[in-house]
Amino acid sequence: MIQKTLIPILYFIFTFFVQAQTKNAHVLLGQIKDKTTQSDIPYASILIKDTQTQKVHNGTTSNDKGAFSITTTASSFYVEISFLGFKTKTITDFNSSQSRINLGTIWLEEDSQQLEAVQVRAEKSKTQFKLDKKVFNVGKDIASTGMSALEVLNNVPSVNVNIEGEVSLRGSNGVQILVDGKPSILSDDSSNALGTITADMIESIEVITNPSAKYDAEGTAGLLNIVLKKEEKRGINGSVSLNTGTPDNHSVGVSLNRRTEKFNLFTQLGGGHRSMPRDNKNSNLNKVNNQKVESYGTNYRNETFFNFILGTDYHIDDYNTLTLSGNFAYEWEDQPSKTYYQLYQNDILESKWEREEETSAENPKWQYEFNYKKEFKNNKDHVLLVSALGRFFGKETDSEFENSGNTTQTDQETNTDFQQADYTFKLDYTNPITDAYTLEAGSQYVINDVGNNYEVRDYNNTNNSFEIDPNLTNNFEYNQKVLAFYGTGAYEANQWGVKLGLRLEHTNLQTLLTNTNEDNQQNYTDFFPTVHTSYKISTNFSLQAGYSRRIYRPRLWDLNPFFSIRDNFNIRVGNPNLLPEYTDSYELTAVYDLGKASMNTSIYNRYTTDVMERIFLFDENSNVTTTSPFNIGTKNTTGVEVNGKYSPLKWLTFNGDFNWNYFSREGVYDTQNFDFSGDSWSSRVTSKIGFPSDIDIELTGNYRSKYKTIQGQTSGFAFMDMGLRKKLLKGKAVINIAVRDVFASRIQESTVNNSSRYQYSFGQRGRFFTLGFSYGFGKGEAMTYSGKRR
Structure with missing residues (x-):
C-alpha cells in the first residue's frame, strides 16, 4: 500500500x-x-x-x-x-x-x-578525427629533418612505406595519393616525384580509409591527401633553409608569401643533390637440375633536382576568388651500378661475371591549375568550386649494360622515351542548408594519356655494333578516361552525425602495343555507395563507423608487357589483360580523450575481388624468373588498429600506433591453387624529451612483422630514427640533426620456395645522417627543407 x-x-x-x-x-x-x-x-x-x-x-x-x-x-x-x-x-x-x-x-x-607557447605545442605532429577521415597535422618533428613527403608518410598512423617506396594503408596497397585534394604529377607512381614535396611544405596529411562519394573511388585501400601550406598572414613572410648529409643529401629551400587586401602570392623554391645507394642480393635455385645463379651488388641513384611553385589567389570581392598556380620540377639522374653473378652446378662454381650499368635520365615535370571559388552570402561554407588541372611528366632515359667475365650474356643498350599528360576537370557544390544539414554534389572528368617508347639494342660481335632487338623493343600507348558524378547528404549535430553518398563512374580504357598491333579495350560503369556516422557518447568518448566501395584500376606499369632488362635473371613485365580490383570496406572506430592520454581503436574489414597479385614465373631452362601481375581470386582482411598519445610530464611525450590484420586468400591460376591465410602486424612508438636551453631529443622505434605472400614469405624488420634540435633566436632559427635507420636494420628479405625452385632476394638502404639549419622571417617560422626523397 x-x-x-x-x-x-x-x-x-x-x-x-x-x-x-x-x-x-x-x-x-x-x-x-x-x-x-x-x-x-x-x-x-x-x-x-x-x-x-x-x-x-x-x-x-x-x-x-x-x-x-x-x-x-x-x-x-x-x-x-x-x-x-x-x-x-x-x-x-x-x-x-x-x-x-x-x-x-x-x-x-x-x-x-601565447604564440611562442602555441608554436612549442604545435611542433609535435598530432592526429585529429573527423566524420569521414583522420587528419595528421605535420609538426616540426626533429626526425623529419631532411624528409621527403614519402618519408613523412611513413610517420603517419596507418601508413607504411617499404624499402622500395611503395605506400600501403593498413597493410594493403592500392592507395590513391592526392595533393590538395586533387591528382598531382608530384604524387603519380610513374613520375617517382614525391621527393620534390618536402616536410616543411606540408600542412597536414588526411588519411581517408573510407572516403565519401565526393572523392575518387580509385584506391581500394583508401586515400591519402597531402595538404600543402599556403600562408595567409598579411605582409611578407617566409623562411630559408640549408641541409647537408651523408650519403649525399644537400639542398637549399626558400618559401615566400605576400598577402595584401586583394592578392595572396605564394611561392616555394628548392634545389639540391642527393644520392640513394641500395644493396641487393638475389639467389635462384633450380631444384630440377640443381643449378643456381647468385647475384649481389649496389645500385645508386644520384639526382640533381630543382622544384619551383608559384601561385596567387585573387580575391575579387568577399565572395569570389580566383586561384592560378603552377609547379615546375626538373631532375637529372645518374644511376651507376655493378652486379656480380655466380653460376653453380651441384654447388660447384662453374662461372662468374659482372654486369655494369650506366644510366642517365632527364625528368621534366610541370603542372598548372585554375580554380574559381564562389561563396554565397548566407553562409561562408555555401560554396561553388570550378577547377581545371593539367599536368605533364616526361622522362628520357639512356642505359648501357656491359658484361665482363665468363658469360654468354651480351652487352646491351636501352633508350626509353616516356610521356604522360593528365587533365582533370571538376565541379563541386556544397550547400549547408542549416547548421546541421549539408548537401554536396559535383562531377569530374579525368583524361590520362601515356606513351612509353622502349628500345633495346644488343651488341653484335660479328658486326662490332649494336642492333635493335625486335623482341624487346616496343611502343606502348595507354589512354584512360573516367567520367564521374556524385552526391552526398550529411546531418551533423553536437552529439551525432551521419553522411550518405553515392558516386557513379564510367571508365573507358584503351591500350595498344604498336609493334605487334595488340590492343585492349575496357568499358565499364560502376556505382560506389558510402555511409559514415559518428556518435559522441560523452566529451571524452565517441564512436565512428563507415562503409565505402572502392576500385583500383591497373596502372601503365601493370599493363605494359615490357618492363625491365636491368637484371636478365630477374625480369618484371606487365599484363595488358589485367582487370580492376573492387573492395568493400567497413570500419568502426572508438575515440577516447583521457586528459594526459588519448587513444583511438578501430576494427575494420576489407573484402576485395579480382585481386592483382605479382606472380613469379620460373623458366627451368634459362634460370630466369619473370614477375608479372595477374587477377587471382579474392582477399578478405580483418584487422584492429590502435593509435595513442600520452604526456605524463610537460617535457615528455609518447606517441604510438599498432596495426594487426588477419587475411584469407582464395584463388586459382593456371591450375595452381593459391588458397592460404596469414596475419601481419606493425607498430611505431615515438618519444620526445625536452631539455633546458631549448634542446629536444626525439626517438622513434618501428617494427614490421613478417607476412605470407601468394608464393612465399617476406621477412619482418625493426629500425629506429632519432633526432636532436636546438632552437635559436626565440624559435626563429633552428638547428636539426637527424639519423634515420640508426642501426642500419631496415632490411627486407623475401623467399619463394616450391617443388621446382627456391628464390631469395635481399634489399637494404642503410643509415642516413642529415644536418639542417633554417631561419624564418616576417611572421614566418623556421622550416626544414631538404628535397630528400626515396
Missing part, C-alpha cells in the same frame, strides 16, 4: 522538477571565427559560468565548422570562450530571459604572448 502511494508522489515530484528545469533552460548558439583570417575555429572551448561564484555550469567545444550549441539552466551566468593562441573572450551582453540565445559570430583575436 505504501509503495502504491509513494510511487505516484515521487513520479509527480520528478516530473515537476524536470518541467521546471526545462522551463528555465537556455539554449545558446554561436559561430567562432579568427578575426585576422576570418576562418572558422574548430574545437574552441565554450564554458557557462556563474556570475557570482565563477563556477562552471556547463561546457562544450565548437564543431569542425566553428559552430556550437550549449544548454544551461542557470539564471545568472556569462559565457567564456577560449582557444590556444587566442585571447579569451567573455560575453555578458545578452538577454538571459530568452530561452534561445543566438550569440551570432564571435571573433577571437590572436594572443601574441
